[in-house]
Amino acid sequence: MEILTEKKQKTMLDNVIEQFNKTADSMNLNPNIRKILSITNNEIIIHFPVKMDDGSIEIFTGYRVQHNNALGPYKGGLRYHPTVDVDDAKALAMWMTWKTSLAGLPYGGAKGGIQIDPRNYSLGELERITRRFTFALGENIGPEYDIPAPDVNTNEQTMAWIADTFMSTKSPSERSNNKHVVTGKPVGSGGLEGRDRATGFGVYITLRLLFEGRKETLKGKKFIVQGFGNVGYWASKFLSEDGAILIAVQDAHATLINENGISVPNLYEHSKPRKGSVKGFEGAAEMEPEDFFGLECDFIIPAALGNQITEKNAEKIKSKVIAEGANGPTNNEGERILLANGVTIIPDILCNSGGVIGSYFEWLQNRNGELWPLDEVMVKIEKKLTEVFKKVESLVNEDQIDHRTAAYILAIKRIETAYIQRGIFP
Incomplete structure (x- = not known):
């Protein structure tokens, strides 16, 4: 007798291998x-x-x-x-x-x-x-x-x-x-000023650059964030300071909404003693978790864990922009639905790379025995991210491809060049 079982959802490893093979074929x-x-x-x-x-x-x-x-x-x-x-x-x-x-x-x-x-x-x-x-x-x-x-x-x-x-x-x-x-150390132990906010800052910068390319600003744009840890908080802080409005936030404990806007500083003060949990925040009402991604907004920032946006909820998404603050938050089936619906996805390897760029600067600072002030660090991160974003955007427009494919091609091509120039031992 044939036993019918539910189709097993692909793992993050399945997704990354599929993404790699797709890119390898295309290039x-x-x-x-x-x-x-x-x-x-x-x-x-x-x-x-x-x-x-x-x-x-x-x-x-x-x-x-x-x-x-x-x-x-x-x-x-x-x-x-x-x-x-x-x-x-x-x-x-x-x-x-x-x-x-x-x-x-x-x-x-x-x-x-x-x-x-x-x-x-x-x-x-x-x-x-x-x-x-x-x-x-x-x-x-x-x-x-x-x-x-x-x-x-x-x-x-x-x-x-x-x-x-x-x-x-x-x-x-x-x-x-x-x-x-290691990088990401406390400043007093050789850490970099600004490393704590580097990933969230990168999410903000890539969103700002995306809308600038469309001759738009962030002022008045409504957004929702999944995860209010380090990345979600700092991204929300920089975005709200630039005029964007946080209307909903979700974590493992609660899903909150306030159409008029959630105060990022107040939410942070509430969540800090609760190990990052937003539950119980009085400046927003609780809503059904499964309705979160379907909210009307200008952009979504998944900044929690992987495989959050899938074929099961992608059709509900009304936002036309997703900025991947987390690693692998969108699976391939979900992405296919989103792209078919005209959604722009700023991929994780670009969107959240402010953190590793900041890590590189910390590593250099330690290596060279230097100390860099906060304003200098933030300028360096923004300059590097802007340069990378423009390369990706240029390939997107040139080849009429999505942002993830463009980012993967540029990344893998650089490694391919290194191997070709060096050769394989022996």
Whole structure:
């Protein structure tokens, strides 16, 4: 007897492989380089024990996937989330390779994290988990080899613990030369002024440039944001300061709406002591979560996790612009529907690349023993992002293709050129 089962939704890894193959076909990528880029270089899985506050021992699983380093050291975030697994890390590592290449940085791509819900652990436990994970990774990370950064549920404090643990394994004379093993550190520990807002700032800049290209401004534009963490907050802050109006926000705990506008500073003050949760905010009313993406607005910023916009909800979307603050928030089936409906998608590898551009500047600052003021950093990030955005927009107009395809072609072409010029060892 035939058993009918519901069609399994594609994973992020399925999506990124499909995107890569589509691009490789469209640009006639060298078949040998295609083989190299279709797989990861290294996949590291670590199980490690940590003593909890009550004296018990828990075993944690950590991952670090290194996709490609043809252009320079591996670069990518570490996330602490219950959904972290090797396939997600592989997908995110590949996206990092394309992102750093598109941005013109001397980096490859990596990603990783720990399968954990950090809300279930004390600060002391999180410190011990982080330090033990860093020690277990050993020489699999390093300032000229693989440079982690913050991601979902990790922050500058996490990076400070990693840097301190890694440096403590070096001889005294070498410790100061290893500070840039991670980026996204606190400013007092070698971090970059403005790194906290760099990703959200990049989302704002790419949106501003998109509308400028259409001879429009952001003033009066209504937008909605999924996720009010670091990226969602800073993007909303810069956008609202430029005249755009936040009318709805969604996170894992609540979906809020106020057609007259939600105060970004007030929402931030409300969410800060609640670990980023917007639930209970008095300046907006709760609404049904499944109706969120279908709201009337000028643009949507998915700034939470991957696979949020799919074939199941894409038809509901009325907005004509989506700015991907998160990595992989739109799956390929959802994207096909959106493009057919005339929606412009600013892809993740362009839209949220302000973070890795900021990371590059922090790495350079540490390497060269320099200190850059905030205004100088923001000018550098804006200049770099503007240059990259214009290259993508130019290819979109020239070849009449969508923004993701254009961004992928530019990113992969740069890596292809590096391999052709260098050759493959031996």
